[in-house]
Amino acid sequence: MFAGGVLADVAGKDHLAVDVASADPKMSEAFELAGQGQLEAPSLSNIETHQSVVYLHFPSDIQAERDRLIKFTALLQQLGGYAIKVESAGVAHDWDRWFSLLNGSLFDLYCASVVLVGGDDHYYSCGMHHFGLPECAVPTSVDVGEAADLMNRFNFWQIDQRPTLGSGHTFSLSEDEPAWRLTLESDKRFESEDPFFNPHGVWVLNPV
Numbered sequence: 001m002f003a004g005g006v007l008a009d010v011a012g013k014d015h016l017a018v019d020v021a022s023a024d025p026k027m028s029e030a031f032e033l034a035g036q037g038q039l040e041a042p043s044l045s046n047i048e049t050h051q052s053v054v055y056l057h058f059p060s061d062i063q064a065e066r067d068r069l070i071k072f073t074a075l076l077q078q079l080g081g082y083a084i085k086v087e088s089a090g091v092a093h094d095w096d097r098w099f100s101l102l103n104g105s106l107f108d109l110y111c112a113s114v115v116l117v118g119g120d121d122h123y124y125s126c127g128m129h130h131f132g133l134p135e136c137a138v139p140t141s142v143d144v145g146e147a148a149d150l151m152n153r154f155n156f157w158q159i160d161q162r163p164t165l166g167s168g169h170t171f172s173l174s175e176d177e178p179a180w181r182l183t184l185e186s187d188k189r190f191e192s193e194d195p196f197f198n199p200h201g202v203w204v205l206n207p208v
Contacts, residue, residue: 005018021054023052061130062131083098087195088195090127114130119140120140121140123144131158136151187202
């Protein structure tokens with residue numbers, strides 16, 4: 001049942017805040033960029049014809065919210081939704097990929113809600129606040145493929161192992177690979193009210 005900006009699962013005694021907005025002419029472009037090559041052409045074509053946009057407001061803890069995400073987004077798919085975009089990370093998925101990731105492993109859940117992007121001086125992740133953890137940043141002087149592998153593995157290590165870390169600690173992918181020194185910085189990339197902002201900060205990794 002939907003009324004007054006609230007979508008309610010009456011039988012399940014659950015509800016969610018919802019906003020419905022009119023069509024956005026830039027929506028297809030936004031999904032194409034956020035999809036990072038994963039969205040198929042038919043999905044993008046459908047998005048070009050969209051007549052409205054539905055925003056579902058969830059708490060940021062994606063592990064705790066996984067079942068609710070599946071339930072409420074499945075309803076949007078049934079009602080004719082074309083695809084989904086995680087506004088607090090800037091990543092988009094078609095429905096098959098979205099539900100496959102949500103129903104998959106812990107790493108799949110990471111892939112559903114965290115994206116890697118490039119800046120002027122650093123590559124960095126966006127979306128680790130969904131796990132209550134800092135982002136990761138690596139200098140752009142590092143090869144892009146190496147940087148992506150390092151960030152993904154460091155981020156997932158944080159999620160899976162929940163280590164106690166501090167500035168000055170070092171991290172290495174293995175005993176035989178280079179070490180990286182950690183520095184925890186505040187997230188200065190975004191204002192605090194921005195959905196991309198990570199209140200837990202950013203781990204900056206520099207070669208030892």
